[in-house]
Amino acid sequence: MKLIPSPIQITDETGFSEDLDIFNRAPFGESLYQLINNTPGEMVIALDAPWGSGKSTFIRMWIGLLHKKNMQHIYFDAFKNDYKSDPFLAISSEIYELIEEQEGSDSERLNQFLEKSKSACLVMARAGVRMGLRALTAGIIDDTTFEDSGAEEESSAFADSFISDRLAKSKSEKKSIEDFKICLNAIAKEGNGEGNGRLVFIIDELDRCRPNYALEVLEIIKHFYSVDSITFVLVTNRRQLEKSIECEYGYGIEASEYLQKFVSIWTTLPRTIDDGKSIPGKYIVDCLKRMEFRLGNIEQDPIYTDLEELASGYQLSFRNLERVLTNFAIVYNSFDGGLSGNDAQVAFYISIVKVKFPKVYDKLAKNNISYMSLKEETRLDVLQPNFYWSRQTEIYSDIETHQLRAILRFNMFDNIGNQNSFASTHPKFDMRNVKMEKTSIGDICERIDLFRV
Incomplete structure (x- = not known):
């Protein structure tokens, strides 16, 4: 007798094969596909189930269904990527690789996406700047350093200059984000067959990430990737994700309401099997x-x-x-x-x-x-x-x-x-x-x- 079960072998072409789909989840997978295919506009669907309940196995089979339907899709393991500091770059690199795989490294569309991503990334970098001197100097200098030193006027002038510069850049930053979204939407519409010009972006293991990384992923999706032709499918444990929110913002926050800002529809794996067996x-x-x-x-x-x-x-x-x-x-x-x-x-x-x-x-x-x-x-x-x-x-x-x-x-x-x-x-x-x-x-x-x- 083996000490552990042999791994289930699932490829992108496998889908819900009869020998592997022991819980008969193919009908649910088909319903999920049809919901996405027939619903226009931006959408974020969250598949909620406890740890160790077979979410990832279902998703791997579902990817096979998307493959057969010729629908563009990307699978992103958030947990394997949470060592990275910037989820925007991690997600953008997945789209970059998809375009490169479809069209080659000299593609005009690839170069366009690269340029728009750079501009959006600069907006992200600027958004991370904080006006306080303590933040700007990593805590080496704070506001009390200049007390009674006669440097208050210089500090005030610096702040005025900073604000003026930010206001001047605000318009160009908005345009950079809009241009990025237009480019992103056009890329997703390149899908053929039954895919109906839509890209399905699957983010798995979100609940296992560092709390701050998980929330940054949600924020990035909301502010940069919410376009009509992309549907995000988040594979997660809702309660664990709510704990991440509480960890970051304190236990006084209504974590469930906070998540509603990012998730359009919640769903879960079916709990019953047609043959009556548990x-x-x-x-x-x-x-x-x-x-x-x-x-x-x-x-x-x-x-x-x-x-x-x-x-x-x-x-x-x-x-x-x-x-x-x-x-x-x-x-x-x-x-x-x-x-x-x-x-x-x-x-x-x-x-x-x-x-x-x-x-x-x-x-x-x-x-x-x-x-x-x-x-x-x-x-x-x-x-x-x-x-x-x-x-x-x-x-x-x-x-x-x-x-x-x-x-x-x-x-x-x-x-x-x-x-x-x-x-x-x-x-x-x-x-x-x-x-x-x-x-x-x-x-x-x-x-x-x-x-x-």
């Missing part, structure tokens, strides 16, 4: 296949049903599910012949506890928690009673109504004597349903901790 369940099966785990009829296996129920109940992200499966693979591979049955069920559960409840896991690894506390703190009641175990309670009132809970309860007895005592007081109960044959809870924790992820 999204976590589909992802678990897909990951186990890519990890080359013995599957068989996995969806009928108690191991799978437990994992699906817990993943849904705990609302585990795809990223956290991958970490859970890696923890399990470490335990599974460390045994000759792997694990099965009750041992595997418990190993999966403990792998979840390690990721979702790290403090509880520490107590479990140190044998410093009772079963009832474990049940409460990890909310094991999310596991629904099943028929066989519910029937057992008709015979023995102290039996759990779910197999995993019953296995954990039995194997967390203080010692073998207590287990034997349980067996003697439950003579009709098949102990094979709860015994761990190959390992123990403590052994599983030890193996996870030896090879941490």
Whole structure:
């Protein structure tokens, strides 16, 4: 069994292929494309979903759809570019590369865009100037330096000169921005086919950027790139982006309202699948296949049903599910012949506890928690009673109504004597349903901790 799922291979031509689009998001992708294609004018769409929920994978498939529709598009990973100080140059360079790819390095349109970008960039540079002496001199000189020195008049004259110069440049700066936008709009309209003269600019991972960089990207889009023929698609986690706003401007700001200045439409990934299966369940099966785990009829296996129920109940992200499966693979591979049955069920559960409840896991690894506390703190009641175990309670009132809970309860007895005592007081109960044959809870924790992820 592989320790991590093999990467999903998606190219610009792949699109929503049947074997990769396990959540059937192709209809949503088509609707998003049609919305953009049929809506004239500038627009910013934000795709909102939590971290590790498959946003980037969806976007990579959607790019394939745009490719098939012959719609111009650019993909920009904001997180990979947030080490740069100027998002204007980073975004402009993507458009420059698109033109160069389409028309070559000697293109007249390319040279025109370069010249207009230079002028707009100068406007950006001037906008960064602050009139205060402290800012102008990086704090070496501030306003108090000249107190009682007779230099106040010089300082005032400097300020007057600065203001006059700024007013004189204001008109030319406005024209530079307008010329840049006209040039940008013309470039976007060069699209052919079903693209309808539109450029789709996708900005991914915006929520993972430095807060100031993320907000600068939004400001740049608003003031320099808002033209009729460009639609921006921001791929982000709204709550994290709001935290970036609060980090920059203070917690008194209405972050949600602030974002409305930049985003025209919010959307999110569909949460349901037509075949009735859960999204976590589909992802678990897909990951186990890519990890080359013995599957068989996995969806009928108690191991799978437990994992699906817990993943849904705990609302585990795809990223956290991958970490859970890696923890399990470490335990599974460390045994000759792997694990099965009750041992595997418990190993999966403990792998979840390690990721979702790290403090509880520490107590479990140190044998410093009772079963009832474990049940409460990890909310094991999310596991629904099943028929066989519910029937057992008709015979023995102290039996759990779910197999995993019953296995954990039995194997967390203080010692073998207590287990034997349980067996003697439950003579009709098949102990094979709860015994761990190959390992123990403590052994599983030890193996996870030896090879941490």
